[in-house]
Amino acid sequence: MNGMAELDAQKRVPGLTANRRRARRTALVFGLIALAFYVGIFCLMHWRHALS
Amino acid sequence: MSNTAVAHEHHAEHPGGIWRWISTTNHKDIGTLYLFFSLLMFFVGGSFAMLIRAELFEPGMQLMDPLFFNEMTTLHALVMIFGAIMPAFVGLANWMIPMMIGAPDMALPRMNNWSFWLLPFAFLLLLSTLFMPGGGPAGGWTMYPPLMLQTGMAFPFVIFAIHLMGISSVMGAINVIATILNLRSKDMPLMKMPMFVWSWLITAYLLIAVMPVLAGAVTMMLTDRYFGTSFFSAAGGGDPVLYQHVFWFFGHPEVYIMILPAFGIISEVIATFSRKPLFGYDSMVYAIASIAFLSFIVWAHHMFTVGMPLAAELFFMFSTMLIAVPTGVKVFNWLATMWRGSLSFETPMLFAIAFVFLFTIGGFSGVMLALVPADYQYHQTYFVVAHFHYVLVTGAAFAIMSAVYYWLPKWTGHMYNETLGKTHFWLSVISVNVLFFPQHFLGLAGMPRRIPDYPVQFTDFNMMSSIGGFVFGASQLLLVAGVILCIRGGKKAEARAWEGAHGLEWVLPSPPPYHSFSEPPPASAIWPHPYRAD
Numbered sequence: 001m002n003g004m005a006e007l008d009a010q011k012r013v014p015g016l017t018a019n020r021r022r023a024r025r026t027a028l029v030f031g032l033i034a035l036a037f038y039v040g041i042f043c044l045m046h047w048r049h050a051l052s
Numbered sequence: 053m054s055n056t057a058v059a060h061e062h063h064a065e066h067p068g069g070i071w072r073w074i075s076t077t078n079h080k081d082i083g084t085l086y087l088f089f090s091l092l093m094f095f096v097g098g099s100f101a102m103l104i105r106a107e108l109f110e111p112g113m114q115l116m117d118p119l120f121f122n123e124m125t126t127l128h129a130l131v132m133i134f135g136a137i138m139p140a141f142v143g144l145a146n147w148m149i150p151m152m153i154g155a156p157d158m159a160l161p162r163m164n165n166w167s168f169w170l171l172p173f174a175f176l177l178l179l180s181t182l183f184m185p186g187g188g189p190a191g192g193w194t195m196y197p198p199l200m201l202q203t204g205m206a207f208p209f210v211i212f213a214i215h216l217m218g219i220s221s222v223m224g225a226i227n228v229i230a231t232i233l234n235l236r237s238k239d240m241p242l243m244k245m246p247m248f249v250w251s252w253l254i255t256a257y258l259l260i261a262v263m264p265v266l267a268g269a270v271t272m273m274l275t276d277r278y279f280g281t282s283f284f285s286a287a288g289g290g291d292p293v294l295y296q297h298v299f300w301f302f303g304h305p306e307v308y309i310m311i312l313p314a315f316g317i318i319s320e321v322i323a324t325f326s327r328k329p330l331f332g333y334d335s336m337v338y339a340i341a342s343i344a345f346l347s348f349i350v351w352a353h354h355m356f357t358v359g360m361p362l363a364a365e366l367f368f369m370f371s372t373m374l375i376a377v378p379t380g381v382k383v384f385n386w387l388a389t390m391w392r393g394s395l396s397f398e399t400p401m402l403f404a405i406a407f408v409f410l411f412t413i414g415g416f417s418g419v420m421l422a423l424v425p426a427d428y429q430y431h432q433t434y435f436v437v438a439h440f441h442y443v444l445v446t447g448a449a450f451a452i453m454s455a456v457y458y459w460l461p462k463w464t465g466h467m468y469n470e471t472l473g474k475t476h477f478w479l480s481v482i483s484v485n486v487l488f489f490p491q492h493f494l495g496l497a498g499m500p501r502r503i504p505d506y507p508v509q510f511t512d513f514n515m516m517s518s519i520g521g522f523v524f525g526a527s528q529l530l531l532v533a534g535v536i537l538c539i540r541g542g543k544k545a546e547a548r549a550w551e552g553a554h555g556l557e558w559v560l561p562s563p564p565p566y567h568s569f570s571e572p573p574p575a576s577a578i579w580p581h582p583y584r585a586d
Contacts, residue, residue: 003078003567004157012571013156015238023159023234030226034260041268041298045283049290 074169077161078566079146080463085168086143087456091532093135093175094449098525100128105487105521107504108514121504122190123182129193133310134217135175137444140452141313142167142224145252147463149228151557151564152246154237154573159230167223174216181206181213192502194299197273197284197292207277211270218263225259228252237556239575243337246555247330250337251316254344258305258312261348266302269295293358300351308347310444311411312340314451315382318404320555321454322386325401326393327552332385339378339385346375356424357431365424372422379415383408398550399473403454406481407447414442417492435495441488446481453480453531460538461545465563468538472530479527486520 008016067075076082104124107115116124146164150157158164181188186204189195195210203210232253236245245253272283273295282288284295315336323330330336352360352368360368386408395401417439421427430436453476460468490513495501499510506514545562559577560568 004159004161007156007567007570013569014572016156019234020159023230026230026233027160027163027226030229030260031222034222034226034264037261038264038268041265042272045268045272045294045298048294049283 075165077157077165079150079158079161079164079568080564080566082158082164082168083143083145083147084463086139086146086171089168089171090136090138090140090143090452091535093131093139094528096175096179097128097131097136098528100124100131101521102525104128105518108506109518110515111506111508111511113505116504118504119187119190122192122502123188125502126189126192127178127182130178130189131175132444133193133306134214134221135171137310137448137452138221139171141252141255141310141448142221144248144313144317144452144455144459145224145228148459148557149231149249149252150235151462151560151568152249152555153232153235153240154556154569154578155231155235156567156569158227159235160227163223164227167220167227170216170220170223174213174220177209177216178213181209184209194296194303195270195273196299197276197295200273201277208274211274214270215267218267221259222263225256225263228256229260237569237573237578239573239578243334244578246316247319247333247336248313248316251312251314251319251340254340255309255312258309258344258347262302262305262309265298266306269298269302293355296355296358297352300354301348303354304351305344305347307440307443308343310448312344314407314411314448315340317451317455317458318386318407319389321400321404321458322389322408324458324550324552324554325396325398325404326390327395328389328393330385331388331391332381335381336385339381342378343375346371346378350375353422353427356427369422369424373419376415376419383412383415394552396551398457399468399470399477400454400458402474402477402481403450403457406477407450407454410442410446410450410481410485414439414447417442430495432500433495434491434499434501437501438488438491438495441491445488446484450480453477456531456535458550459557460535461549462557462560462562462564464538464542465545465561466538466542467545467549468534468542472534472537476527476530476534479530480524483520483523483527487517487524488520490514490516490520 004016004020007013008020011017073081073085076085103116104121107113107121146158149155179188184205186206188206189200189203189210191200191203201207232245232249242250272281275281276283276285276290282290284290284292286292319330319336350368350372352364353372356365356368397405417435421430421436421439457468457473460466494510494513494517497510499506547561548558549562550558556569556573556577557564559573
């Protein structure tokens with residue numbers, strides 16, 4: 001169990017469980033944005049290539 | 053059982069020895085790993101620089117063949133950018149952000165561990181290419197095709213290493229954003245956050261936007277070579293110049309990724325040693341955000357000589373010059389913070405003041421390079437080398453050194469040796485100018501970059517530059533000595549190690565407990581906030 005999970009289990013920081021859940025959602029959103037940029041640059045280059 | 057006892061009990065369950073460092077999810081441990089890794093890479097990249105300066109000490113071919121020289125320039129850049137500067141800032145973020153915002157740890161501790169441990173493998177892979185048939189990458193850190201496609205067996209390994217570095221950076225950035233947005237103390241609204249935290253929040257957005265673009269560009273180059281595509285191959289209807297556009301769409305924001313956290317550090321240090329609130333907090337935040345925005349619309353200033361429509365040249369010239377405005381706001385705010393402050397000149401402050409002066413010199417030469425007609429003369433000369441080394445060495449690296457001296461007492465619980473620190477500073481600041489200032493003259497006189505040999509008229513300035521380089525390289529051993537001595541002992545540091553220091557990190561004891569804030573910090577520790585006079 002990592003340190004944050006330990007603290008979470010101890011329930012000493014008010015709202016930590018909810019905050020960690022929100023943090024995971026934030027991470028998922030930004031991870032998808034990064035993935036979209038990666039895929040997007042391929043689409044852009046493919047489109048640019050198709051035009052040339 | 054008291055909370056402290058509970059914390060100690062759990063702390064005792066964590067593994068020791070090498071397994072502690074491999075499996076750690078603690079933000080301080082991971083911050084330490086990042087910082088030591090970046091120090092190691094600083095010396096690896098630095099040793100490549102020493103070889104470059106040794107070869108350039110006098111005209112003629114002395115020590116190495118041209119291919120190896122080009123491998124050294126390429127790997128020096130890649131190691132310093134992705135292995136030294138960026139991990140150092142991520143290490144500082146790991147150590148400081150949870151403590152500065154009143155959080156117990158980073159929001160995603162397991163991912164944090166992954167972010168770090170990808171890096172040693174990435175750099176082992178990158179450096180191993182030196183021993184492969186055909187040698188390591190030699191086409192410069194920009195990796196332009198078709199030149200880069202001439203790389204031997206090392207090519208796919210370099211691409212894979214860059215992917216690993218990119219994944220590590222993006223995961224680190226996601227963690228920073230998730231931590232700041234979700235684990236910040238409820239008594240700390242965004243516009244009351246420490247400037248270092250603000251600078252990192254904006255840097256993290258930049259990282260998420262541009263690292264995938266670099267990864268995409270190099271992946272396309274990989275498919276061009278091995279899978280028959282022709283994204284950048286003119287023979288197949290592709291366009292090599294398109295790679296340059298895509299690369300610099302990543303590359304210019306990357307420059308700001310390496311300097312925005314430095315702005316945050318300097319804002320913290322100058323306010324502390326001026327014993328005053330930071331002047332113009334709101335304008336500092338907006339200036340960082342403006343610089344970040346502008347960084348996305350200036351990329352083609354790296355490519356003026358490639359050729360582009362006049363309207364595009366004008367757009368990129370003016371947008372680049374516009375960056376001087378928010379940067380000027382920051383410089384004047386730092387000066388105004390110092391104005392009538394009760395200044396003291398400990399090592400972190402010395403590095404911060406040197407940063408303000410020398411980074412501004414790099415900024416001025418940047419404005420010169422932004423001018424299209426002037427850039428036609430300066431492009432691909434040592435003037436550019438001088439410019440970006442003023443920004444990245446006396447800018448980013450000096451800010452990191454300032455941060456290390458500033459927060460060492462907090463990290464170790466001991467004060468560092470001030471005499472050693474000041475000796476390190478003075479040797480560094482003198483030698484770094486001997487190293488890089490003559491390169492302006494070399495560039496203006498027409499010496500091209502990335503060449504192992506040169507006409508005799510460039511000899512004197514090159515000798516001067518090399519001597520400066522050797523002294524600068526050697527003087528960094530004092531930093532290592534200072535850090536080691538501070539870890540091993542020294543005068544005990546108080547919780548608030550510096551008289552003028554404010555912020556939540558100084559509320560915690562030095563060194564801080566395993567979980568930074570296992571209970572939320574009291575609002576009284578945040579208010580009145582040092583960053584705003586109101």
